[in-house]
Structures are given as structure tokens and as C-alpha cells.
Amino acid sequence: MTFTTPPKTAAWRHLDARDGFEVAYFQPSDDGLRVEGCTTAVEEGETWIVGYAIELDASWTTRGARITGRSASGFRHLVLEADGAGHWLVDGAPAPHLDGCLDVDLESSAMTNAFPVHRMGLRVGDRSPAPAAYVRATDLSVERLEQDYVRVADEDSRQRYDYSALVFDFACLLVYDESGLVLDYPEIAVRAA
Template sequence: MLADLPSMAAWRFVAAVDGFEVVYPSPRRIRGHTSAVEDGRAYAVDYEIDLDDAWRTREVRVRNDTLDGPRSTVLTSDGAGSWTVDGVAAPHLDGLVDVDLEASACTNTFPVHRLDLPVGEVVAAPAAYVQALDLSVRRLEQTYRRRDARTFDYTSEGGAFRAVLTYDASGLVVDYPGIAVRFA
């Protein structure tokens, strides 16, 4: 059983992205903000993610600001795998129940809360992936394998990306090697 989420958490991005993320979790909602520079391009992203009681994503509101100006997008899900993006059906996302924001280390908590993973078992947890700079949305294939109570092997892009994620007692990422480290 996971502990209650803290009232706030923060991460520093490492390696390819320089910046930080701050989130304010509450029951059934995660509200967060990210500011970063990646490949010489600055962006700011703020988001609100509504979840149901089973930690399935129901609505995502994402806004960014870049040199090109502000943008926003809204994703909605019925919780059973049907999605819309800005009110338009998104069949390329059929079957997904999670969202993963490129600008967020926090969104890797959703599968950990939603899935009851025995040690050693690999579980597919594909997600609707929202890019930080242009807010485009695509399907992201990813897997989680529990190593122990707080450590998971994570893969995405068909195994092209691999990391060992460490979580705290509440199921929030503490260390995402090459991506982010929690500092609060």
C-alpha cells in the first residue's frame, strides 16, 4: 500500500534538459509547472491532470509558452481507452488509460499507482504522450517491471530507452536517471 501523496514535490532535470518541475497533488488531480531549456530552446509548461479513483487519466489540460508563443491542448478519456484531443476523436490513442507528459517526471507515477505489479513481472503501460514544445500527442509504448518495493525497470520506444526508476513511499519518482532527480 502506498503512502499518501505529499502536498508538493519538485524535480531538477538533468542531462539533455536543464530546468525544473513543481507539482501540487491532490485527490484525483495533479497540477504542475515545468520550466526548461532543451537543445537551446526554452519552454514553460503548466498542466492539470484529472484522474479517476483507479488512477486512470480522465482529462488533461496542458499549456506551454515558447519563443513561438503560447499553445494549449485538452485531452479527454472515458477511462476505458477512448480519447479526444481538443474535442476530436483520437483513434491512435485507443486502449490507453495513462498520459505521459514529456515535460514531467511526475506522470510516471500513474502506472505505479494503477497497476498491482508483482516483483519481476513486466507489464505494458502504453500512454498518450504529449510533447513539450509543440503539444503534439502520440502513442508511447512503455513497460514497467518491479524490481522491489520502490524500484522499477522502465522502457519506452520499444526498448530503445531504458532506465531504472526509484520511487518514494507515496509512489512519486525520486530518481529518473538521465531525466530528473527529486529535491523536494
């Protein structure tokens, strides 16, 4: 089962880990997809805002991202560039610690978990690592995130994946809609629109 074209817009309500909201807009481009969005939240008493514009190629591999952030500590701006083969520049400087990563994953976003499932095209029972360039919400620092996806049996027209990120000692079942966007991200977010 393949995914349908994403909607023009989608939204998520963040819960448990933080209180907040995310809105994303999807715009097809000649060679892929542009995703623009914003997340606002309160987490452990700290407020933050993260805005993003992410460029994906036709295989849903991240090719670039412009990210802005605002918290009580100030305003930040970040530019990520990727060659599609696992090599990255962070604000124009080589980032060898990200070698092999094909996706950007924003700590602030439920939407970015769509990228690896689209790109990997796993069949039921398949497992794949999906290391990502992980961008923190409060300071926009970039680190490598080792994560793993296992596609489990579909439920109606919804694909489901066992997801884990060992560094956070976190695992859950992610449920995706027909377009491959997260509907339910336990302890993180639920789809609102």
C-alpha cells in the same frame, strides 16, 4: 506494499536531457486526484514552459488534462479527455491512435511516471505494458508512447521498476518513494522536494 497518500507538493530538478525544474501539487477530489504543476526548461538551446492540470480517477487512470505550453514558437493550449476505458478526445476530436492508453505522459514531466505504477499495482517480478498519450513539450503534439514497466525488488521502502520506451531506445531503473512518486529518473530528473 501499497503506496501512501501523495504529499501536498513535490518538485524535481531536470538534468542531463535538459536543464529545468518541475513543481506539482496534489489535491484529493471526491472521485480521485487532481494534479497541477508546471515545468520550465532549456533543452538543446530552446526554452519552454509547460503547465498542466490532470484529473485522475480513484484507480489513478487519467480522465482528463488541460495543458498549456509556451516556447519561442508561441503559446499553445491542449485539452485531453479520456473515458477511463482507453478512448480519448484531443481538443474535442476522437483520437483512435490512443485507443488502449490509460495514462497521460508529459515529455516535460517526471511526475507523470507515477500514474502507471499506481494504477497497475504490480508485484515484484510482474511486467506490464503501459501505453500512454504522450504530449511533447515544445508543441503539445500528442502521440502514442509504447512503454513497459517491470517491478524489481524493493529497496527499503522504495519500489523500483525497470522502465523502457523502445521508440526512444531508452531503458532505466526508476526509483519511487513511499507515495509512488519518482525519486530518481536517470538522465531525466531527480526529486528535489
